[in-house]
Amino acid sequence: MHFALVSNGSLLTPDQPDVTVPWWSFTKTVLAAAALSLVRDGLIGLDDVVHEGPLTLRQLLRHEAGLADYDELAEYHTAVAHHETPWSADELLQRLDAARLRYAPGDGWRYSNVGYLFVARLIERVTGLALEEALTRRVFSPLGLSRVRLATTRADLEGINMGVTANYDPRWVYHGLLVGPLADAVLCLDRLLGGHLLPQSLLREMQTARTLGGPIAGRPWIAPGYGLGLMQGKVEGGVTLSGHTGAGPGSVVAVYRCIDGSRTASCAAFCESGDEGAVETEVVRLLMSVALE
DSSP states (O other): OEEEEEETTEEOOOSOOOOEEEOTTHHHHHHHHHHHHHHHTTSSOTTSBOTTSSOBHHHHHTTOSOOOOGGGOHHHHHHHHTTOOOOOHHHHHHHHTTTSOSSOTTSOOOOOHHHHHHHHHHHHHHHTSOHHHHHIIIIITTTTOOSOEEEOSGGGGTTSOOTTOOSOOGGGSTTOEEEEEHHHHHHHHHHHHTTSSSOHHHHHHHTOOEEOOSOOTTSSEEEEEEOSSOEEEEETTSOEEEEEEEEETTEEEEEEEEEETTEEEEEEEEESSSOHHHHHHHHHHHHHHHHTO
């Protein structure tokens, strides 16, 4: 397992290689940050209805929009496993019957990658920029990060540690797949939540989480929740984490930040196989070891 740690804003440099990895669903946190920068600049409101339906940006970012998720499609997983050419976004939405909301927006919670496809489209529409350029200008450059990019072809994954999978096509991730050094992932989250991009009012909105129930078997979550692009809640050990876990064929990444009194610590961990619970548990262990120093 690879990891990177930040303590009180400083990147620690233990004996770890500078590994470049897929960020999987940690990409959602970056998309949320970019969307909130649009709110910061008065270009859209959190509770404005978006072009894609009777949904608001807040509902999309918190998975409360009533949308389905393509993870439920058996044919999706079969196509990915067989290295088929990805469907167009429009074909995906048609196969999923995505126009049919599964519940009234705001009345429930359902994790939806489709919701973040809509967020990515919104960012492009409002900025007039391609997604990678919009994320660079609105998130990565302000946070001092220059080594993160959007993978859009198989060739873009050459030299990336994809774990135990091969020949993966990043177009299967319909909201976009960011790839970058693990150190940049942890710095991205630490600086974002440390107030380097958004005003405190929007950071509070981002970290206002919907509680999703009790402990999750096999994972360290005691009281999990979801904010605006953030998985957040209490974990074993009594601390509260904010960040995101992402899993794809062949690997898992988890990027989280915690505050313990006057100390802050952030950790990103990447495993070339294994499950989300094991990687999250290692993140908790590493964060606790830093917090207790």
